Amino acid sequence: MINDSKYQNILTSKAGFLIKLIQIYYLFSTRGERMIKRGYIIFPLIFFIIASGCSKRTEYEVVYSKGEVKTPQEQSEKRQVTIALVPKLINIPYFNAVEEGAIEAGEELGVNLIYKGPTMADATQQINIINDLINQKVDVIAVSANDPVKLAPVLKKARSHDIKVITWDADTHSSSRGFFINMVNPETLGRHLMDTLAWNVNEEGEFAIITGAKSAANLNIWLNWIKIQQSEYYPKMKLVKVVASDDDPHKAYLLAKQLLSTYPNLKGIIGNSSVGPPAASQAVKDLGKAGKVAVVGLSSPNPMNKYLKEDYAQVVTLWSPKKLGYLTVVLADNLLKGTLPYDQQHIPQVGKIRVIDDLVIMGEPIDFTKENVDQYDF
Numbered sequence: 312m313i314n315d316s317k318y319q320n321i322l323t324s325k326a327g328f329l330i331k332l333i334q335i336y337y338l339f340s341t342r343g344e345r346m347i348k349r350g351y352i353i354f355p356l357i358f359f360i361i362a363s364g365c366s367k368r369t370e371y372e373v374v375y376s377k378g379e380v381k382t383p384q385e386q387s388e389k390r391q392v393t394i395a396l397v398p399k400l401i402n403i404p405y406f407n408a409v410e411e412g413a414i415e416a417g418e419e420l421g422v423n424l425i426y427k428g429p430t431m432a433d434a435t436q437q438i439n440i441i442n443d444l445i446n447q448k449v450d451v452i453a454v455s456a457n458d459p460v461k462l463a464p465v466l467k468k469a470r471s472h473d474i475k476v477i478t479w480d481a482d483t484h485s486s487s488r489g490f491f492i493n494m495v496n497p498e499t500l501g502r503h504l505m506d507t508l509a510w511n512v513n514e515e516g517e518f519a520i521i522t523g524a525k526s527a528a529n530l531n532i533w534l535n536w537i538k539i540q541q542s543e544y545y546p547k548m549k550l551v552k553v554v555a556s557d558d559d560p561h562k563a564y565l566l567a568k569q570l571l572s573t574y575p576n577l578k579g580i581i582g583n584s585s586v587g588p589p590a591a592s593q594a595v596k597d598l599g600k601a602g603k604v605a606v607v608g609l610s611s612p613n614p615m616n617k618y619l620k621e622d623y624a625q626v627v628t629l630w631s632p633k634k635l636g637y638l639t640v641v642l643a644d645n646l647l648k649g650t651l652p653y654d655q656q657h658i659p660q661v662g663k664i665r666v667i668d669d670l671v672i673m674g675e676p677i678d679f680t681k682e683n684v685d686q687y688d689f
Contacts, residue, residue, distance in 0.1 A: 391423045393449040394643045396636070397440055398428035399457050399481065399527070400558055404611045405585035405632050406455075408689040409480075412636030420644050425449065432524045432558040434458035441465045445472055451643040454488075455480035458526040463487040475646050479639045481529040490652065490669040492639055494630040495676050497529070501536020503676060504608060504628060505545070508579045511605040511625045515547035516578030519570045521591060521608075523558040523584030530583050533609075537581065551577070556586055563590035571598050582608025588627050592618035612679040612687040619681040628676050633689050634661050638673055 398406040417424035429436030434457040466487035479492040556563035563586045582588035588610040606624040618624040654666040665672040
């Protein structure tokens with residue numbers, strides 16, 4: 312038997328079967344033992360291992376791809392888990408920031424990450440993407456649902472294939488997923504959005520709302536709380552119109568211009584999804600309505616920076632979408648390890664989360680104004 316630790320360190324698992332042959336050889340040949348000791352077999356064996364493609368182990372290698380799982384040869388010898396995030400759509404600042412946070416978490420955890428979404432806020436496109444992920448046999452699918460009803464069957468299908476399913480940003484029916492990661496308490500957010508507009512129009516006058524997709528559950532919950540807050544606390548304000556942009560920036564801009572033209576006494580616009588405030592601000596600028604129409608709502612600070620500084624918008628509210636992406640990947644990975652999120656759980660780079668039944672709340676909303684907008688970069 313080979314007892315020298317030097318040789319034990321050199322030989323890799325790929326050569327295990329050759330070691331067994333050598334051991335058998337010992338039983339029949341004392342000459343063979345002398346050859347082993349002199350290195351006549353060891354060194355050719357090491358050369359064979361190197362020449363046959365013995366490469367460094369990649370079980371901790373981070374694999375990130377937009378929509379493609381790498382082949383088994385490209386992945387590690389020890390199979391990595393694959394977590395897929397499906398946003399409502401791609402290529403807008405909000406979901407780009409989510410992607411950044413997801414990538415960061417994937418790198419730290421050493422998991423395969425797929426970030427793949429439709430080019431527009433469309434439930435059918437999301438269903439096609441999810442079916443593709445089921446065929447790829449990913450381990451977790453985390454979805455920001457464009458339509459909670461339409462997506463439920465395909466998510467149930469994923470679960471029937473032993474794929475973990477969670478939702479983030481926008482929920483679906485609870486029977487089709489494990490838990491939902493919400494950014495903030497929806498009542499707190501909806502009421503706050505109404506407050507930010509009221510504070511900037513002296514609590515009176517007509518206002519309109521530009522939402523995203525009509526079917527998006529999160530937007531509809533916020534919209535409901537906006538209306539409740541207005542009816543309870545701002546009787547001198549009147550909601551004249553709610554329009555849906557489908558999270559299309561150009562469509563949102565056209566709708567904003569139409570609102571400003573149709574309602575000449577309009578005092579404010581609330582953007583209920585991230586494309587609304589930039590579109591409304593640009594329309595206010597183009598139609599010379601600065602100082603006459605207030606713009607508030609949900610949006611990232613970077614696309615709103617110049618509008619806030621030039622007074623085409625007054626305040627925008629959000630959370631860190633980058634943290635949301637990070638949190639989603641962390642909780643998905645924990646789920647695969649058998650750990651469910653719990654109340655007051657501390658997540659590095661996120662903080663303490665709140666958990667109520669199957670609802671995870673990441674934190675509190677953040678207001679961005681011309682005074683503090685430069686402090687944020689997303």
